[in-house]
Amino acid sequence: MAGSRRRRRRGRARSPQQGAESSPLADATPTSRQVTVVGRPSKNICHASGSTSSLSSGPHVFADLLDNLLHEIIALFNSFHDFLAFIGTCHSWRASVSSFPSVYIFSFPPLCLKPDGPYVRPHTGYIKPMDLSNCKWQLSDLSKKNLSLCCSVPQNTPNNMYYLGCSYGYLIFSYEENCLLVNVLTGTKVKPPKLPPNNELGYSSGIVILTAALSSPNSRLLLCSRTSMFEWQVGTNSWSEHPLSFQRERIHQILLFNGDIFVIDALLRLHTIYLAPQFSMQKVAIKWESLPINPWLVVCGDMLLMVDLSISSHELNGSYRFFEVFHLDSSVEPAKWVKMEKLENQALFVSLDTRTPTFSCMSPERWGGRSNCIYVAKLFEDPDETWTAVELGQPVYKNTVPTILYGCSFPHDYSLLSSFWVFPSSVYGCG
Template sequence: MSGLEGWVDLPEGLLHSIVARLGSFPDLLAFAATYPSWRASFSSYPSKSTLLPPLHLQPNVPVCSARPRPFTNSLIPKRSCYVTDLANQGTYMCCQVPLFNGFSNSKYPPSYLDGFSFGAVSYGHLILSNQQRACLVVDVFTGVSVSAPQLPVDGYVLLYYAALTAPLASPNSHLLVNAGGHNFFWRVGSQSWLRRSPRNGTIKQIVVFKGQVFGMDHDRRLYIVHLVPQIRVQKIAVDLDGSMTSKWHLSHPWLVVCGDMLLMVGSQQSSLSTGDAFEAFRLDLSTEPAKWVKVEKLENWAIFISIDQRSQALCCMNPERWGGKSNCVYCYSSKGWTEFELGQPLQGDASTPRVFILFNCGSMLQSMWVVPSMFYSCYDDR
């Protein structure tokens, strides 16, 4: 056996141990590009989307210097975006996000995405919509897009929420959108939408936990969304523990999965500033009814929350390996990213600029945390 063949044929267990030790997105990308067998091993690695902190994308930084751009695609017009990797804070990347109306500066050449506005980001994909009731799912970094059929609603389409139920390449991936006062599901590759909404409202966010799709509506009601054999939305009875004063205890709650915990994370304020704190509640499904239980520590997890409420909260395991901190929620403001230790008010003094973070929803692309789509697979949701 030649030396080359020996490297190609390394066993999957050994390759997985190498993946677990790599410390940056460029290193992982280089590993996956080395041999087809290494890429297959990388694809089968479970929960690889939580190995590193998500990348932070800033859409309106005016200039990107001529640095290497690992994510490129020349088929459609792009807008340069500044990308920061917390695992390598001394460097940055300059990615090319597909050009559409979601940028504050419109002085760019015509694009086939003209007329589209930002709806959400999910599994490394932007979800866009336009006035013709079209929806487009676009890879954040490569620009590869998938078009959905025209939405069966009247008038202008504004996506109040949108998300994929699984990575785009998964066999049962669906696009869920909240538009026109209803939830619509599109199985990727099919020719039509199905309208399936809870009886008392619409689902405003979803996560996948232990192979099941969980959803929550504006009134904090919780659901399981069954996709097979047919789409069905099932309400879950949930009680509050004594530390959650009411269902409105958290002003802007996010659902996020950290390992074997399905969490609801948020603060009691509609905006965050110095002196405010994040709280987390874990869903306990061992009781009937289920219960939200206060979590004092995130153990070896960190959580990342974007300014736009429709962007999915992300997480990272063992953040100390890249210089981060466990038991922290990372948010971004004009002052840079801020670490909120769970349950502890953000400290400040006369020498520290006051932090202010306003969460919102809008048609413009905003600063956000994102994991490249290739770091997801069906293994991540089992």
Template sequence: MRYLGCSYGYLILSYTEHCFLTDVYTATKVKPPKLPRNNKLWRFYGIGVLMAPLNSPLLLCSKSSMLEWQVGTDCWSEHHLALGHENIRQIVIFKGDIFVIDYLMRIHAVHFTPQFSVQELEFMWESFFPINPWLVSCADMLLMVDLSVSSFHWHGIYSHTFDVFRVDLAVEPAKFVKLENYALFISLDKRNPTFSCMSPERWGGKSNCIYAAKLLEDPDESWVAVELGQPVQEKTVQYLFYGRAYPCDYSLVSSLWVFPSLIYGFG
């Protein structure tokens, strides 16, 4: 069984020509129709996401194509991805639009109307280039979280910090603007969902803080909280760069943050 992601409270799993959606809270299962025989989701890296709660399309991506299933129908639509056979590392739905990050750290917008197309977005990198970025949808903002190298010590050890930026899609090319007063929830595995929360002090959290779910193999803790601008511990960095290992071992599964499906009004 291959893990493809988690979306709106559902785990997305596949095995050869079979796909399953499993509610993490109730264990209810939804079984879409059989996948195309040559889907490559099992053999290569695959990632899946629901565009909205369960009555919306389910998207599954391999290196070469995007499969689309409208819940309740009996077939899949297949769309070719012209990304040079690069893996898609993350899919984010923002204001009904689809954004993906590939392994070369390029960000693309995916459009289904008037016809299927993939557009690479141009960005003006202001004094940095993302090393290990996450996209986070937050109300009317699209955020980018990056683990950057802040300094280099003489004994060969790097210091890392988290930075958060706002992706301004209204600017050509788009720019990144640093943000404050948010708590962000990410997972080491880009197949897992990301979340954000404004003014987290309301529930005892901290602003300007990253809550990162870690690999299950970490013997100490399943998550870590790091304040923006503060050094990230070396052992945390090792786990955070799991997604940049080559070749990637996508059979590993990290801890993840998830809202139960009932939060979205179903399940």
């Protein structure tokens, strides 16, 4: 009898991995909208819907573990599905994610978002708003190549809007005075207050960023046009408008690094933006050895990197492209970009559309990836894959990166989604 009781008690305990096998998304989609999980080999489809209350439906196994121990467990994950199983175990495990140091030290790769529809191509004419009534996409996990998640914008949304970019797991749209945020995984939406009129967002400019997860108390949404930055503190009823000091020059990219906001403009000038105690911009003095052609800024741990797609020539093979990586050395004045010969045990994830996030990942071999590689989400449609890995310094083939890029010289097409890398919002804190 005693042995039987012990076996029954052991049977009640369930590991996060075991919970994932039943339905990995059931605990991670706090919405009534359905998300389809597609398993390619078996062709199985399961529909997952639930609410936040379902997170605590199971037994609270080891719910009193300290956060630092839970953080060590999180650091061992090899896929986003492992992460979903972890946060679906109990509320205390889910809450521990909110104190995890940084998304940039995860050891699993971001998901690749592939739109179901036309791909972004350099445009030459008038930019029309996109039709959200049929806006769908797939999320693919590099470490679980047999699975993809099919998602879409909710049906009861405005039909015509411009796509401005993605931040903290939210697609961000605007049209005239309307703004909309859509969760890339669950499809849930957030509608900020009305924008100031004549904001020029989406016609020929528009870059966005959230300064923190939406659940954070000081989260702000920043929308940048050619002339102004519009700031909304999440939870308030109005926007603040800040004139930009480099008017008439389009912002190429914006990102957060060590708590500061960095932007790079079309003239390749780097600026820091401060929101408190009052809005201000400061140009970062940098000594350039040579100007980049198509730069991406990437946060890699405690380093700010710049990835550039350079052009070289060869006597036999003609001109070809290759990636170079530089890290910003701020210990000298002026600061300078220092070329890196290797990424060591890191991999970088960039998208040709610079409105979208960039990421780094340590020890990618753990999930089947490769170190010293740059994973590129392709801009153009490819029947076989929407991303490719290129080793640092190796030639880049034309079918990987098109001849004409969305670089500093080309405005974005705000009427279409492109393929890009993304971490869903749950990764940024579930407290």
